[in-house]
Amino acid sequence: MFKKVLIANRGEIALRIHRACKEMGIQTVVVHSTADANSMAVRLADESVCIGGPAAKDSYLNIHSILSAASLTHADAIHPGYGFLSENAEFVRMSEEHGFTFIGPKAEHIDTMGDKVMAKKTVTALGIPVVPGSDGAVEDMESGRKTAIEMGFPIIIKAAHGGGGRGMKVVTRAEDFAEAYSTARSEAKANFGDDTVYMEKFLQKPRHIEIQVFGDKHGNAVHLGERDCSLQRRHQKVLEEAPSPALTEEEREHIGALTAKAVRDMGYVGAGTVEYLYEDGKFYFMEMNTRIQVEHPVTEMITGYDLIAEQIRVAAGLPLTLKKERIRFRGHAIEVRINAEDPDTFVPSPGEITQFHAAGGLGVRFDSAMYNGYKIPPHYDSMIGKLIVHGRNREECIRRLRRAIMETVVEGVKTTLPLHLSIIDHPDFQSGDYTIHWLEQQLEKNQSEK
Numbered sequence: 001m002f003k004k005v006l007i008a009n010r011g012e013i014a015l016r017i018h019r020a021c022k023e024m025g026i027q028t029v030v031v032h033s034t035a036d037a038n039s040m041a042v043r044l045a046d047e048s049v050c051i052g053g054p055a056a057k058d059s060y061l062n063i064h065s066i067l068s069a070a071s072l073t074h075a076d077a078i079h080p081g082y083g084f085l086s087e088n089a090e091f092v093r094m095s096e097e098h099g100f101t102f103i104g105p106k107a108e109h110i111d112t113m114g115d116k117v118m119a120k121k122t123v124t125a126l127g128i129p130v131v132p133g134s135d136g137a138v139e140d141m142e143s144g145r146k147t148a149i150e151m152g153f154p155i156i157i158k159a160a161h162g163g164g165g166r167g168m169k170v171v172t173r174a175e176d177f178a179e180a181y182s183t184a185r186s187e188a189k190a191n192f193g194d195d196t197v198y199m200e201k202f203l204q205k206p207r208h209i210e211i212q213v214f215g216d217k218h219g220n221a222v223h224l225g226e227r228d229c230s231l232q233r234r235h236q237k238v239l240e241e242a243p244s245p246a247l248t249e250e251e252r253e254h255i256g257a258l259t260a261k262a263v264r265d266m267g268y269v270g271a272g273t274v275e276y277l278y279e280d281g282k283f284y285f286m287e288m289n290t291r292i293q294v295e296h297p298v299t300e301m302i303t304g305y306d307l308i309a310e311q312i313r314v315a316a317g318l319p320l321t322l323k324k325e326r327i328r329f330r331g332h333a334i335e336v337r338i339n340a341e342d343p344d345t346f347v348p349s350p351g352e353i354t355q356f357h358a359a360g361g362l363g364v365r366f367d368s369a370m371y372n373g374y375k376i377p378p379h380y381d382s383m384i385g386k387l388i389v390h391g392r393n394r395e396e397c398i399r400r401l402r403r404a405i406m407e408t409v410v411e412g413v414k415t416t417l418p419l420h421l422s423i424i425d426h427p428d429f430q431s432g433d434y435t436i437h438w439l440e441q442q443l444e445k446n447q448s449e450k
């Protein structure tokens with residue numbers, strides 16, 4: 001087992017990784033930018049190294065500085081968390097060349113899944129159903145428009161190297177295709193450095209259902225059930241739950257087994273998430289994320305497994321402790337993402353947290369890096385914490401979540417907690433009857449009523 005792990009991330013996930021390491025008797029080094037010198041992860045880690053200025057490119061994306069820090073502190077392995085360099089195959093290769101184990105999948109799998117056109121081809125060959133669409137990249141406007149007309153509108157144009165819900169364009173009429181196509185390409189180039197785009201049928205009322213998978217270096221692979229992440233704003237997840245209120249036991253077993261088999265056939269190592277759209281009883285592959293996800297605690301709460309610890313063990317070459325016959329799903333879990341944002345306008349609200357109190361009690365987990373007096377820097381993502389609640393069933397879980405939100409105190413900055421309260425109090429949410437478009441429709445309705 002590793003003696004020392006370098007954490008190449010910040011915020012709540014840096015702390016989350018530190019916690020797993022400590023429970024495994026592993027020393028931690030956290031790298032940080034000048035803006036994060038007072039972060040909780042820096043305070044708690046055994047060692048910390050300042051690697052550059054606030055801009056991500058100067059610090060959390062600076063491969064040379066991170067590897068120098070790993071070298072200086074004699075770390076054995078690097079955990080990238082999510083975002084930043086977590087899905088950067090070049091970083092994996094350079095880490096390994098310098099003698100550090102990358103806690104994550106092989107570079108080749110990151111490459112394949114990072115190119116969504118290639119990803120769809122790969123999984124199709126493994127027997128996974130995909131969203132109907134252009135067969136590969138859309139090379140030029142005219143052929144794209146022809147395919148779109150054949151498929152029938154609405155369609156969605158997506159960047160092959162896109163991520164984070166950005167760079168997608170929905171087109172509802174043939175006459176709007178040309179403009180959407182050229183904007184999509186130039187935005188893809190500007191944001192992701194590559195203007196390859198592809199096209200899919202835009203599904204009208206799907207849910208976002210993702211399957212958590214795990215593989216090891218001994219050819220084993222399992223799934224840990226699904227998470228329902230249909231509550232989104234601008235294609236970004238807001239609240240996640242497991243199990244999905246929409247799936248039957250048979251559907252869960254079917255898609256889980258199919259996904260686990262594909263992952264095993266690929267020889268995939270580590271944690272991964274296969275994302276599907278689900279509509280009228282059918283699953284359609286969208287993409288695979290080759291890292292730990294923000295919403296992994298939801299799965300931890302219903303299975304009782306520590307997924308970060310499992311990532312570390314698998315990277316060290318140990319076989320999965322997750323065994324198919326031992327994985328049981330108990331009760332229900334919901335996670336709400338707490339963003340430092342105005343809950344009505346979603347404008348970021350960085351600044352000093354003047355009062356902070358985390359909710360507690362049975363079945364309540366608070367993953368954050370907040371503390372009294374913490375100054376949220378303006379340079380990064382606005383997510384400052386996650387409140388995760390477990391109950392014996394969905395109803396108990398929702399009641400407990402309501403209680404926990406009411407108990408939570410974050411003063412000095414605006415947060416999205418009031419938004420979460422309005423979601424969980426809504427009859428549509430309570431009945432489990434919502435699609436990926438529900439939240440935006442709801443927000444529009446609230447706006448027009450004001």
Ligand code: ADP
Nearest residue numbers: 162163164165166200201202203208235286436
């Ligand atoms: P990213 O990697 O940027 O997150 P995804 O491919 O995972 O992109 O898509 C993000 C979200 O966009 C999905 O969860 C879904 O809400 C929406 N979306 C993507 N593809 C489609 C589609 N074909 N039809 C309807 N909605 C879609």
